[in-house]
Amino acid sequence: MDGTLQRLGGPLGLACAAAPTIAFVIIEAVAGLTPALIGLTVTAMTACAIRLARRESPGAAVAGLVVAAVCAGVAAVTGEARDFFLPAMVVPVLFVLAYSGSLLARRPLMGLIVNPLSGGPRRWHTHRGLRRLYTASTLVGLGLAGLTLSARILLYLADQPAALAVVQVVSTTSFAVHFALTLVLARRSAGAPVQAITAT
Structure with missing residues (x-):
């Protein structure tokens, strides 16, 4: 079971996938939408770099970055945090x-x-x-x-x-x-x- 989960990135891979969303919500609650979008961008790029450094699939790493960008774009256009989702x-x-x-x-x-x-x-x-x-x-x-x-x-x-x-x-x-x-x-x-x- 552990070996199979490692194929999906393991605990660190799952954490990298979740980090941008968590960062966005926390920062938005504290400082508002614009800082949250900035924090999301930084976190998503960092997560992508970590996944590439761990030799995970480049396609999966870049896909995570693209998904974060799309979600951020929707929230930025509408001006509502919930539209990120x-x-x-x-x-x-x-x-x-x-x-x-x-x-x-x-x-x-x-x-x-x-x-x-x-x-x-x-x-x-x-x-x-x-x-x-x-x-x-x-x-x-x-x-x-x-x-x-x-x-x-x-x-x-x-x-x-x-x-x-x-x-x-x-x-x-x-x-x-x-x-x-x-x-x-x-x-x-x-x-x-x-x-x-x-x-x-």
Whole structure:
């Protein structure tokens, strides 16, 4: 489990991902929007540099910087701190749609994402153990995404940027743990005796 989490950056990687959001909310509460945007920029650039220094994926490191810039841009244009979290609301919406669509198509999304990394068989959907695991994991992911989306909408309407920050950090961490746990279980299941299923 620890090794799998390290693939996602480990505790330091998760902290780097959360740092810009936390810095923005704290500074905005103390000093206002403009200083918060400056603090966000500095923190995001520092986090990107740390991730690159740790030889993490350059694409992931730069993507974090771009996401922070987009969120900051929205808040700067509207002049409201809560709008910093508007772009991030798209993520759980996309996940809800993707999870739901994959279940309807009988190709659970977590199987499509995790199986290539776990070394499982190409026809994982005919492997009874893996099919059950990925279906259950996809249902859990759907539940997490739905809860996250509901919480974000309610807190946005209530104008609670600090609470939105907490939800964003918790949802990022829960996704990482969910992914890591699914990967560990998939590796174990892929090594178990195969019980083929006829439904495809």
